[in-house]
Amino acid sequence: MLNPKPATYEPAPLIEPGHTFASISDKIGGVVLSTKQPLSWFVVISVGMMIMGMLGMAITWLLLKGTGIWGVNIPVGWGFAIINFVWWIGIGHAGTLISAILLLLKQGWRTSINRFAEGMTIFAVMCAGLFPLIHTGRPWLAAYWLFPYPNSMSIWPQFRSPLIWDVFAVSTYFTVSLLFWYVGLIPDLATLRDKARNIWVKRAYGALALGWRGSARHWQRYEHIYLLLAGLSTPLVLSVHTVVSFDFSIGIIPGWHATIFPPYFVAGAIYAGFAMVLTLAIPLRKVYGMEDFITMRHLENMGKVTLVTGMIVAYGYVSEAFFGWYSANKYEGFMIWNRMTGPYWYMYWTLVFCNILTPQWLWIKRVRTSPFGLFAVAMVVNVGMWLERFVIVVTSLHRDFLPSSWGMYYGTIWDWMTFVGTLGMFLTLFFLFIRFLPMISIFEMRTMAPAAKMHDAPAGNEAH
Amino acid sequence: MDTAHTLPSGIYGLLAEFDDPKALVAAAKRTYAAGYRKIDTFSPYPIEEAWEAIGHHDRRLSFIVLAGGITGLLTGVGLQEWVHEIAYPVNIAGKPLNSWPQFVPVCFELTILFAALAAVIGMIVLNGLPQPYHPAFNVERFERASRDKFFLIVESDDPKFDRKSTADFLKGLNASEVTEVEP
Numbered sequence: 001m002l003n004p005k006p007a008t009y010e011p012a013p014l015i016e017p018g019h020t021f022a023s024i025s026d027k028i029g030g031v032v033l034s035t036k037q038p039l040s041w042f043v044v045i046s047v048g049m050m051i052m053g054m055l056g057m058a059i060t061w062l063l064l065k066g067t068g069i070w071g072v073n074i075p076v077g078w079g080f081a082i083i084n085f086v087w088w089i090g091i092g093h094a095g096t097l098i099s100a101i102l103l104l105l106k107q108g109w110r111t112s113i114n115r116f117a118e119g120m121t122i123f124a125v126m127c128a129g130l131f132p133l134i135h136t137g138r139p140w141l142a143a144y145w146l147f148p149y150p151n152s153m154s155i156w157p158q159f160r161s162p163l164i165w166d167v168f169a170v171s172t173y174f175t176v177s178l179l180f181w182y183v184g185l186i187p188d189l190a191t192l193r194d195k196a197r198n199i200w201v202k203r204a205y206g207a208l209a210l211g212w213r214g215s216a217r218h219w220q221r222y223e224h225i226y227l228l229l230a231g232l233s234t235p236l237v238l239s240v241h242t243v244v245s246f247d248f249s250i251g252i253i254p255g256w257h258a259t260i261f262p263p264y265f266v267a268g269a270i271y272a273g274f275a276m277v278l279t280l281a282i283p284l285r286k287v288y289g290m291e292d293f294i295t296m297r298h299l300e301n302m303g304k305v306t307l308v309t310g311m312i313v314a315y316g317y318v319s320e321a322f323f324g325w326y327s328a329n330k331y332e333g334f335m336i337w338n339r340m341t342g343p344y345w346y347m348y349w350t351l352v353f354c355n356i357l358t359p360q361w362l363w364i365k366r367v368r369t370s371p372f373g374l375f376a377v378a379m380v381v382n383v384g385m386w387l388e389r390f391v392i393v394v395t396s397l398h399r400d401f402l403p404s405s406w407g408m409y410y411g412t413i414w415d416w417m418t419f420v421g422t423l424g425m426f427l428t429l430f431f432l433f434i435r436f437l438p439m440i441s442i443f444e445m446r447t448m449a450p451a452a453k454m455h456d457a458p459a460g461n462e463a464h
Numbered sequence: 465m466d467t468a469h470t471l472p473s474g475i476y477g478l479l480a481e482f483d484d485p486k487a488l489v490a491a492a493k494r495t496y497a498a499g500y501r502k503i504d505t506f507s508p509y510p511i512e513e514a515w516e517a518i519g520h521h522d523r524r525l526s527f528i529v530l531a532g533g534i535t536g537l538l539t540g541v542g543l544q545e546w547v548h549e550i551a552y553p554v555n556i557a558g559k560p561l562n563s564w565p566q567f568v569p570v571c572f573e574l575t576i577l578f579a580a581l582a583a584v585i586g587m588i589v590l591n592g593l594p595q596p597y598h599p600a601f602n603v604e605r606f607e608r609a610s611r612d613k614f615f616l617i618v619e620s621d622d623p624k625f626d627r628k629s630t631a632d633f634l635k636g637l638n639a640s641e642v643t644e645v646e647p
Contacts (some may be wrong), residue, residue, distance in 0.1 A: 148547060160563060172576055210594035
């Protein structure tokens with residue numbers, strides 16, 4: 001074909017037409033400053049707090065009795081605590097991917113979803129951090145072997161252990177995510193300060209806004225470090241789940257000791273995280289009427305990322321199985337065969353169903369552009385990624401090298417109460433955030449308004 | 465306010481209001497070209513053209529962040545080498561005391577941590593924040609600088625500043641309103 005016509009592709013707008021600086025500010029800021037909240041907010045926060053109460057009970061009993069109330073024992077010495085830790089920390093990764101990596105890649109669609117995705121990251125990391133803290137049942141003793149500080153025993157943490165790397169990775173990740181989130185919030189806090197009519201509300205937001213006034217000199221430094229923070233967060237987020245995977249892969253347990261682990265864990269983290277972002281975004285936009293800002297195009301893009309990362313995760317599963325066979329190592333071979341056909345076969349095949357088969361629905365545009373379809377897929381993936389961590393942790397441990405030390409592992413009621421309890425903690429924190437802070441970045445949304453265009457260039461949508 | 469007595473004109477400056485970013489940038493460019501240097505713009509979102517127009521570009525933060533990162537790296541190296549070679553040398557699996565490849569992850573995390581802290585603290589300090597009071601807040605309409613309006617200020621300590629002629633100059637820039645700012 002000679003001179004084929006260039007394909008014209010006009011992506012859907014990232015913000016529904018007709019919005020002005022004022023309407024964006026009022027719509028998003030209004031949710032926070034309004035004295036009314038939708039009924040569903042009260043329902044979710046009440047349920048969340050009740051479940052969080054259960055977490056309080058489970059932790060109290062743990063501190064009184066010790067880890068004997070949990071299902072862990074030899075040979076499965078790692079159970080729900082690490083499964084939940086990895087699951088939660090993975091969920092957090094999507095927030096950083098959206099806020100940092102997509103910013104560097106100039107993906108304009110991140111703007112509508114980065115704020116609450118970053119909030120999700122922070123709350124997910126808080127839930128994750130709870131598990132290493134309580135997993136010994138004696139958290140008051142955890143300080144000296146986790147953090148390097150001069151103590152009366154003159155002993156220091158073991159920096160050759162991946163568990164210490166984990167402490168540094170996760171605490172750095174939490175701190176940097178919080179900084180990034182707060183920096184992003186400063187101009188919006190100023191908007192809330194100026195919009196609020198109640199003097200105490202004004203003072204509260206005013207104190208947090210640090211006196212931000214939108215000066216060009218301030219904005220220049222602000223944009224400078226915002227980009228630098230994105231650049232710092234990008235390798236950081238990749239390092240965090242890599243270090244988490246080292247917890248396993250540095251060990252010599254068949255099923256853990258694999259070089260595929262770091263990339264496979266990072267992809268799985270982003271996969272789980274996007275599923276959680278979808279789980280939160282779809283109901284939120286409906287309840288708060290944010291369809292103008294979180295459009296179908298946003299949801300569809302998230303669906304695509306979920307599909308791609310899901311395929312990488314599928315590749316990871318295939319590689320694991322291939323290694324088991326190709327290594328010709330009988331322990332590796334037995335491990336993978338046992339994983340597929342052993343006592344936990346149903347876990348393995350449910351996870352294949354959830355994480356490999358279910359996301360294939362996203363190839364179909366009608367599923368990808370239907371909130372219900374996306375929500376259903378996302379919920380299945382949430383479950384699937386938890387199962388993945390269960391399978392990796394438990395099936396690798398429960399068949400020890402000697403058959404005399406084989407065993408089974410099941411979570412007890414206290415394990416389940418702790419796990420479900422963190423879901424309540426997450427919901428509670430997230431819905432408090434929705435109530436008190438703008439769920440979408442107001443100032444970044446203003447840059448998407450048609451009036452913000454500085455040049456009258458044709459087709460000036462730089463965010464493809 | 466003590467400063468009120470030191471300012472020759474008795475006001476902090478003149479604030480011009482604009483409805484859209486293009487008008488703001490055009491006005492800022494003309495104000496800069498007219499020789500005013502003590503000027504600033506206020507906008508509800510970052511406008512690159514605005515800080516270019518007032519001739520502001522501060523690159524110090526790059527170096528501050530780099531210094532933060534290097535400090536973090538050295539902290540990581542120093543801490544781990546000191547712990548494992550001097551303070552608490554323990555033979556682990558026959559590895560040398562200086563088994564540096566295993567110190568890389570913590571060094572990396574501390575580099576990022578210190579660099580990020582330097583970035584945020586550096587931005588806040590260089591911007592002179594927290595600054596709860598600023599004369600611009602005295603103008604009632606200024607609260608829209610965080611919503612939908614754009615402002616340009618000429619401060620009264622600019623050598624070219626004159627209460628009357630500067631106000632006339634700003635009015636000639638298509639400003640929708642020009643207000644005197646109380647100190």
